[in-house]
Amino acid sequence: ETGVTQTPRHLVMGMTNKKSLKCEQHLGHNAMYWYKQSAKKPLELMFVYNFKEQTENNSVPSRFSPECPNSSHLFLHLHTLQPEDSALYLCASSQDDSPGLSGNTIYFGEGSWLTVV
Amino acid sequence: GEDVEQSLFLSVREGDSSVINCTYTDSSSTYLYWYKQEPGAGLQLLTYIFSNMDMKQDQRLTVLLNKKDKHLSLRIADTQTGDSAIYFCAEKADSWGKLQFGAGTQVVVTP
Numbered sequence: 001e002t003g004v005t006q007t008p009r010h011l012v013m014g015m016t017n018k019k020s021l022k023c024e025q026h027l028g029h030n031a032m033y034w035y036k037q038s039a040k041k042p043l044e045l046m047f048v049y050n051f052k053e054q055t056e057n058n059s060v061p062s063r064f065s066p067e068c069p070n071s072s073h074l075f076l077h078l079h080t081l082q083p084e085d086s087a088l089y090l091c092a093s094s095q096d097d098s099p100g101l102s103g104n105t106i107y108f109g110e111g112s113w114l115t116v117v
Numbered sequence: 118g119e120d121v122e123q124s125l126f127l128s129v130r131e132g133d134s135s136v137i138n139c140t141y142t143d144s145s146s147t148y149l150y151w152y153k154q155e156p157g158a159g160l161q162l163l164t165y166i167f168s169n170m171d172m173k174q175d176q177r178l179t180v181l182l183n184k185k186d187k188h189l190s191l192r193i194a195d196t197q198t199g200d201s202a203i204y205f206c207a208e209k210a211d212s213w214g215k216l217q218f219g220a221g222t223q224v225v226v227t228p
Contacts, residue, residue, distance in 0.1 A: 110159040
């Protein structure tokens with residue numbers, strides 16, 4: 001148990017569906033992230049939220065829409081996905097005090113396995 | 118090419134030491150991390166090292182950092198079957214939580 005909880009753990013959706021992934025952290029952190037893990041590719045950072053503000057969008061297609069209503073919750077809204085979007089989506093959190101003061105450890109959730117059919 | 122590189126596979130006999138190697142390119146990396154991923158699970162932080170350190174030991178784990186060569190290694194002493202997993206090396210640049218990961222090294226421990 002890392003203190004970062006993701007739901008659902010598994011999701012199968014059609015290309016015309018709308019679904020959402022949810023992440024909740026119980027660590028009191030102020031930064032949350034979405035990463036994508038595809039087969040045979042390194043983990044890719046998708047979005048970064050710090051103090052509920054999006055500070056990074058790593059050229060992610062608009063069919064992925066993040067939402068961070070507060071520093072404990074993060075959503076990834078999914079719409080008209082493609083089969084190549086099938087992957088493990090990992091949420092993470094950390095306590096980052098300011099840019100440049102690195103080193104605060106980043107904790108990951110168990111991930112949400114997404115299959116687009 | 119990748120900013121962080123790792124060998125893809127390592128086979129080790131139970132009880133032996135495992136050494137997983139990683140090279141990175143960003144000289145401004147301040148922290149370097151090792152994560153473990155078991156099948157069907159997320160990433161578990163194993164250990165990390167600050168860039169001004171050469172070595173860090175934590176029970177069976179020893180991290181060595183050669184900053185000049187931008188080389189990082191993770192040594193697991195007395196490797197057990199429960200150590201079978203994928204191990205990811207990651208570096209952190211100076212922006213918020215932006216970890217650059219390697220592709221992961223699959224470690225298989227044989228009896």
